[in-house]
Amino acid sequence: MSTQSRGVSSGKLAIDGGAPAVIHPLPPMYPGGMRIGQEEEASVLEVLRSKRLFRYYGPEPGPSKVAELEQRFAKMVGTRYALAVSSGTAALAAALAALEVGPGDEVIVPAYTWISTAAAVVAVGAVPVIAEVDDSLTLDPADFEEKITKYTKAVIPVHMRGTPANMDAIMSIANRYGLKVLEDVAQADGASYHGLRLGSIGHAGAFSLQFNKILTSGEGGMVTTSEEEVYERALMYHDVAASQRAGLPQDRTIIGVNCRMSELQGAVALAQLDKLEGILRDSRKHKRALKEAIADVVESRTMGFRRLHDEDGEAGISLVFYMRTPEAAQYVVSALHAEGLTCSSVLFQRGSSDYHVYFHWTPILNKQYWGAQGPWRWNQRDVSYDREMCPRTLDLLGRAVHLDISPDLTDTNVGEMVVAINKVLESL
Numbered sequence: 001m002s003t004q005s006r007g008v009s010s011g012k013l014a015i016d017g018g019a020p021a022v023i024h025p026l027p028p029m030y031p032g033g034m035r036i037g038q039e040e041e042a043s044v045l046e047v048l049r050s051k052r053l054f055r056y057y058g059p060e061p062g063p064s065k066v067a068e069l070e071q072r073f074a075k076m077v078g079t080r081y082a083l084a085v086s087s088g089t090a091a092l093a094a095a096l097a098a099l100e101v102g103p104g105d106e107v108i109v110p111a112y113t114w115i116s117t118a119a120a121v122v123a124v125g126a127v128p129v130i131a132e133v134d135d136s137l138t139l140d141p142a143d144f145e146e147k148i149t150k151y152t153k154a155v156i157p158v159h160m161r162g163t164p165a166n167m168d169a170i171m172s173i174a175n176r177y178g179l180k181v182l183e184d185v186a187q188a189d190g191a192s193y194h195g196l197r198l199g200s201i202g203h204a205g206a207f208s209l210q211f212n213k214i215l216t217s218g219e220g221g222m223v224t225t226s227e228e229e230v231y232e233r234a235l236m237y238h239d240v241a242a243s244q245r246a247g248l249p250q251d252r253t254i255i256g257v258n259c260r261m262s263e264l265q266g267a268v269a270l271a272q273l274d275k276l277e278g279i280l281r282d283s284r285k286h287k288r289a290l291k292e293a294i295a296d297v298v299e300s301r302t303m304g305f306r307r308l309h310d311e312d313g314e315a316g317i318s319l320v321f322y323m324r325t326p327e328a329a330q331y332v333v334s335a336l337h338a339e340g341l342t343c344s345s346v347l348f349q350r351g352s353s354d355y356h357v358y359f360h361w362t363p364i365l366n367k368q369y370w371g372a373q374g375p376w377r378w379n380q381r382d383v384s385y386d387r388e389m390c391p392r393t394l395d396l397l398g399r400a401v402h403l404d405i406s407p408d409l410t411d412t413n414v415g416e417m418v419v420a421i422n423k424v425l426e427s428l
């Protein structure tokens, strides 16, 4: 395509040698991480000075940062309990164990999620069954229902890139089949679905506080639930001595692994939690402004924006529109990069390994495990995988142009992003 044949209306494209539209540098996409400041410093220093680095005890008696974090996190999400753990993957595994998922069980996971969602299923000895996403890029309820067998025990809807899954449809199917619902909220701290915070809708929620996430303590995770027994089992999974500490009866004790959160992480996460509403307010504001300003050109030159199940509730950290073909998506992203919009990407490319797409989950697809056959040996039917098994997901992701929306964008950044996107799309 030459510049002339694309009928450029707002200046020569940078990919064709024109001046880039984005001049001011974009902030790195570490929403919570970029807001680390004096509050985190003071909180960590307080812990260090007390020498109490372990949540359950230290040289002097005193309050635990992790315990305070749990209380405040549960309040924010709207659940009775929150349990702090060492990572989002650990939160998923602890929640699955707490929901009594184990060998012989199948768990349905979406084809578009970080590999941890499936890895946690394997970690508790169960088998992941992969289902399609729809044009919201979250679990397709129809394919979820299609994939249910008599061995299905649970489903993990994932609120991808700050955006809620179709929880009404998923809950109603899950209830009909008596399945447990574990929400994967790793990428959507603080977002909500029709007035309910994510992580409070299913039987349990799992959050991540890893460095890329909306809130961060470098590493960390949270399990949320309102069910006492689920909380107790998660507690025992995350701390091998929990039943002794909590005085729980030995005949109800389950064995677990230690994946506790340290007081240092708790101190950082607690300071971050105070910043959540500000982060959400800013990213939502930038996303709204950007979306409005590119809406006409997206409507006329592309296949439209990603479908959203609750536009007001989503975290606002990403924006997606679909092109007609993967080639067009790749061209648009190359042109946006040339304009200086380095926060843009195509969500799936066959030749570029990315653990967000099941197609690239080689260890799962090949059932590579540390012991012979892994959990698949316990499965009562053959669950096998194929790289092409979710063609709709691959088609959607291959045509999806994604933009990171940092809460730390300035109005100037947003203005330049608008110019770049309009310029590139108008040229098509």
Ligand SMILES: Cc1ncc(COP(=O)(O)O)c(C=O)c1O
Residues within 6 Å of the ligand: 087, 088, 089, 090, 113, 114, 116, 117, 158, 184, 186, 187, 208, 209, 210, 219, 220, 221
């Ligand atoms: C959707 C999703 N689930 C789970 C995880 C796992 O979180 P962590 O890296 O804290 O183990 C992540 C993040 O990496 C994620 O994006």
